Amino acid sequence: MTLPQIPQPVVSPLTPAAIFLVMTVDAGHEGDAREALAEVSSLVRAVGMRSLEDGLTCVTGIGAEFWDRAFTGPRPAGLHPFRELRGATHTAPATPGDLLFHIRAQRMDLCFELAQRIGFRLRGIARIVDEVHGFRYWDARDLLGFVDGTENPQGALAEHFALTAADSEHPASSTVIVQKYSHDMDGWHGLSVEEQEAVFGRTKLSDMEIPDEEKAPNSHLALNVIEDEDGNERKILRDNMPFGSVAEGLFGTYFIGYAADVTTTETMLENMFIGDPPGNHDRVLDFSTALTGSLFFVPSQTALDDPDSLDAPDAATAPDAMDPDATDPEEQAGDPDPHSSLGIGALRGRPQLRGDTTASVS
Numbered sequence: 536m537t538l539p540q541i542p543q544p545v546v547s548p549l550t551p552a553a554i555f556l557v558m559t560v561d562a563g564h565e566g567d568a569r570e571a572l573a574e575v576s577s578l579v580r581a582v583g584m585r586s587l588e589d590g591l592t593c594v595t596g597i598g599a600e601f602w603d604r605a606f607t608g609p610r611p612a613g614l615h616p617f618r619e620l621r622g623a624t625h626t627a628p629a630t631p632g633d634l635l636f637h638i639r640a641q642r643m644d645l646c647f648e649l650a651q652r653i654g655f656r657l658r659g660i661a662r663i664v665d666e667v668h669g670f671r672y673w674d675a676r677d678l679l680g681f682v683d684g685t686e687n688p689q690g691a692l693a694e695h696f697a698l699t700a701a702d703s704e705h706p707a708s709s710t711v712i713v714q715k716y717s718h719d720m721d722g723w724h725g726l727s728v729e730e731q732e733a734v735f736g737r738t739k740l741s742d743m744e745i746p747d748e749e750k751a752p753n754s755h756l757a758l759n760v761i762e763d764e765d766g767n768e769r770k771i772l773r774d775n776m777p778f779g780s781v782a783e784g785l786f787g788t789y790f791i792g793y794a795a796d797v798t799t800t801e802t803m804l805e806n807m808f809i810g811d812p813p814g815n816h817d818r819v820l821d822f823s824t825a826l827t828g829s830l831f832f833v834p835s836q837t838a839l840d841d842p843d844s845l846d847a848p849d850a851a852t853a854p855d856a857m858d859p860d861a862t863d864p865e866e867q868a869g870d871p872d873p874h875s876s877l878g879i880g881a882l883r884g885r886p887q888l889r890g891d892t893t894a895s896v897s
């Protein structure tokens with residue numbers, strides 16, 4: 536029986552707490568990482584069940600280089616390494632990332648518990664190269680003081696823009712770009728409120744959009760409202776979170792944008808960094824430096840729970856994949872290929888807890 540393609544919880548309401556983990560997988564551990572990916576949903580259930588009303592979710596993303604190392608199927612459309620953008624004034628760097636875990640809940644303790652469980656499960660397999668704990672700031676404002684997320688598509692529209700259609704190569708999947716930004720708070724506070732409002736194209740207190748004819752051409756909104764050739768708006772689904780460290784003088788926005796068609800997000804980034812027209816860059820970048828940049832494919836939940844389904848068709852229909860009792864001849868022969876060490880039973884298994892809550896991660 537073919538299971539329906541259920542999406543990962545990409546389309547979820549904004550939450551007060553989130554943790555973003557970006558990891559790289561150690562060479563030679565591709566098969567182990569695949570095995571662990573299939574168990575993430577069990578970990579979410581185990582942690583989330585203890586406080587159902589707090590809505591714990593996790594979206595798992597797979598980077599292009601890891602895809603090439605771990606899966607035999609062709610790269611999904613839109614999956615490629617994040618493309619660095621060098622504008623005349625600002626740069627969007629590309630930084631490493633094999634796996635992304637976007638963890639959301641009403642409470643940070645649930646996010647933290649899941650992050651640590653994922654960390655334990657991947658210990659000795661992958662290392663955490665970036666970890667950001669995001670929090671809700673007032674009425675969903677960024678640390679620059681503006682409400683962030685207002686123009687996100689909602690409900691069925693959010694699904695339309697963020698998830699691929701049923702007839703696509705990978706139904707119910709998405710592509711996600713993440714960037715960690717650090718703000719120049721002193722520079723920002725040197726602006727008047729009116730000048731700050733011109734940067735975004737919205738009013739600060741009431742979060743109202745400034746009319747098009749009054750909007751600065753280099754405002755964030757002027758450069759991020761984009762249309763297709765038929766004049767329809769192209770949208771992405773954002774779930775940005777503030778983060779920071781007072782001691783380090785770090786005041787940031789973690790940008791995360793999901794799109795069914797990643798070229799939508801990439802066009803926005805080009806407008807921001809290169810400028811539209813070139814040179815007319817996004818004024819928010821004069822107060823925000825991009826520190827990281829990575830792109831990930833978000834398979835459907837159905838595919839993530841059964842990573843064999845992401846292999847090329849001939850591998851997916853191999854005897855061991857069809858029949859859980861069949862013996863894999865390659866495995867018997869001790870083949871070093873990381874895929875061949877994965878029995879179907881292991882992929883469908885429950886989480887194997889490799890560590891306790893006192894051990895350190897990675």
Ligand code: HEM
Binds near residue numbers: 682686803804823
């Ligand atoms: C420093 C990082 C960023 C900050 C602080 C920021 C903040 C904001 C704020 C305050 C708004 C207005 C309210 C809203 O509709 O959400 C907004 C809108 C938006 N931002 Fe950003 N943003 C950042 C980066 C990005 C990036 C990297 C992209 C795209 C790649 C992006 C795409 C958008 C879009 C599409 C809108 C909605 C435009 C509309 O339809 O009105 N933002 N952002």
